[in-house]
């Protein structure tokens with residue numbers, strides 16, 4: 348065998364070994380280990396090149412950048428695009444850093460090897476995307492299930508307590524009018540009445556959460572509803588030294604909904620946004636329409652949401668506020684109203700800071 352053939356053969360073996368190595372690395376991957384796997388792939392690729400000591404490999408995508416070394420922009424290089432669901436989402440670059448090495452020092456087979464690895468990595472990233480969306484769908488379904496079971500239980504309890512509570516209130520008021528002359532008794536009865544009214548309000552909120560509140564849906568324009576909710580809270584914004592800005596490009600955003608319940612959604616979201624805003628923080632209220640839906644986004648610059656908040660935020664009685672400030676029913680009411688309008692609500696963190704709530708309601 349001539350020396351040339353022998354060298355060429357050695358190169359092929361190196362490339363095949365690399366492909367075999369990368370296939371085995373990729374096979375056993377899960378979401379958590381992706382960074383390490385890509386690291387192993389770039390080092391395996393480096394070894395397969397004709398001048399491994401003078402070759403650097405870089406993988407880059409929107410989220411990750413992994414390389415065997417820093418690549419200089421001026422060095423000769425070949426690259427291959429990584430496609431995920433047929434969209435270019437990154438690339439693998441091989442670059443030569445030897446003093447006399449030029450573009451011609453890349454073998455034709457090296458480009459093929461790079462293409463082959465890019466294809467494998469693309470398939471891997473596709474698999475991970477699918478895995479990720481399946482997990483998030485599963486989580487969303489479990490979450491929705493839990494909330495709907497909680498809704499059923501809550502509705503049951505609220506209904507059971509409604510009648511005795513109405514009796515307590517009714518009889519306490521009767522007694523008060525019977526015993527009008529006695530100040531001490533009247534003051535005690537007032538306490539009973541106040542507490543019964545407070546409990547009735549809690550029950551009402553629980554019924555909202557479980558979507559069991561009567562509603563009057565009609566064609567309404569969301570824009571003036573948002574404006575009047577903001578006007579009502581104007582004094583609170585000023586008192587708390589929180590700024591607000593509205594981003595609504597349209598005069599009219601029509602949908603079929605209960606206008607009072609829409610106000611409740613906006614109110615509850617704004618009250619939280621103000622509460623968690625720092626002094627001089629900005630609350631942004633955005634509304635827009637898509638073909639079949641209206642979207643309302645309320646965003647703040649506060650402390651944002653922890654993973655625990657995100658998990659429990661719509662459950663009744665979940666609160667991180669001190670006792671006197673919160674009952675943990677605001678967002679469960681919002682969730683109930685949105686659900687009874689066949690819409691959806693998402694709580695997230697803003698990329699820089701604060702929380703953002705996105706409500707999507709169908710137009711009809």
Ligand code: ADP
Pocket residue numbers: 615619620623647649650651652656660665666667668672673674675676677678679702
């Ligand atoms: P409450 O306001 O009475 O606590 P909610 O149901 O309105 O009840 O909110 C539940 C919890 O969700 C809050 O106590 C807080 O932990 C979290 N939360 C709601 N809105 C925000 C926000 N804009 N920023 C940070 N945390 C929030």
